[in-house]
Amino acid sequence: MKLLLTSAGIKNASIHNALLDLLGKPIAECNALCIPTAIYPFPSGPAMAYRFISGSTSNPMSELGWKSLGVLELTALPSINKEYWVAAVQEADALLVYGGDVWYLSRWMRESGLADLLPSLHETVYVGVSAGSMVTAPVFGETYDDPEAPFVIDQGLGLVDFALVPHLNHGNHPESSAAKVERMAAEVPVPTYGIDDQTAIKVTGGVVEVVSEGHWELFRPEPRTP
Template identity: 85%
Template sequence: MKYLLTSAGIQNKSIHTTLIELLGKPIAEANALCIPTAIYPFPGGPAMAYRFISGTSASPMCALGWKSLGVLELTALPSIKREVWTAAVQEADALLVFGGDVWYLCRWMRESGLADLLPSLRDTVYVGVSAGSMVTAPIFGETYDEPSAPFVIDAGLGLVDFALVPHMDHENHPESSAAKVGRMAAEVPVPTYGIDDQTAIKVADGAVEVVSEGRWKLFTP
């Protein structure tokens, strides 16, 4: 699988160009499935999910001009025949994984069976936003409930071999200041990327590349 792990979606030309490179074709010729699951635990979650799906959110990945776009709701998958939803996933060129509650997303990635399927999708592009990016790591830290509290460290899906903290130094995300990211990174055994909203991490064929028109920092264990 190929990964484009963003903080806030496709926010600039560099990230947009990288998405096209990973797809290997124009967006207008690619089929995508969007996954809004992580946003539901937040206040106003259903409305934010609609804005994401309709392409009217601050991360308008669903409005990039895809050939086709579907919705994959992870909480519904255990009640559906596996061969039905796996066929839809296997036919998609891209999975657009929205942000929100990383613990909730991690839980449903596992319980739905999608986490087990992802490593077999060699040509599919996984495009993460915020928590949708964080969940791919072997370990993550989060403080949504109390930004001034220490990061709580937990196990991610291990799809990539580094950790990632989005929204670094964003005024609305005091929990993601560079200083706090550095303190969290000191507690985990893998490299940690702190990235701002103009930055993404590209992973293809095991090679990791930072794509940025903003600020980022790599913290090593």
């Protein structure tokens, strides 16, 4: 699977060009599926999901001019014919995975069956926003209610071999200060990228490339004593 892991969507020309490179053809020739599931646990979640799907958020994704755009709601998948939704996913050129609650998203990625399908989608481009990017890691950590509380570490999907924290040093995300991310990175066994809203991580064929018109940092885990 090819991945473009963003903090806040396709925010600049560099990230846009990275998406085009992964797709291998113009966006106008590509079919995409939106996955809004992670946003529902938040206040006004349904309204925010609509804004994401309709392309009226500050995280450019759905409004890029796709040939077709569908919605893949993970919580619905266990109750419908698996052949139908699997076929839709396999036919998509891109999966647009919105942000929100990373634990909720991780849960429904697994319970829906999509997590099991993702590794077989070799030509599909997975485009994540915030939590949609974080969930691809082997582990993730987050605190929403108290930015001074310790990060809670949990298991991700393992689509990549690093962790990621979005919104680095953003004024509205005190949990993502560089100092906070550094403390979290010391607790996980893989490298952790902290990326701001003008940065994305492009992964193809196991090769990791940082695409940025902003700021990012790579934090290494602390060596473990025998």
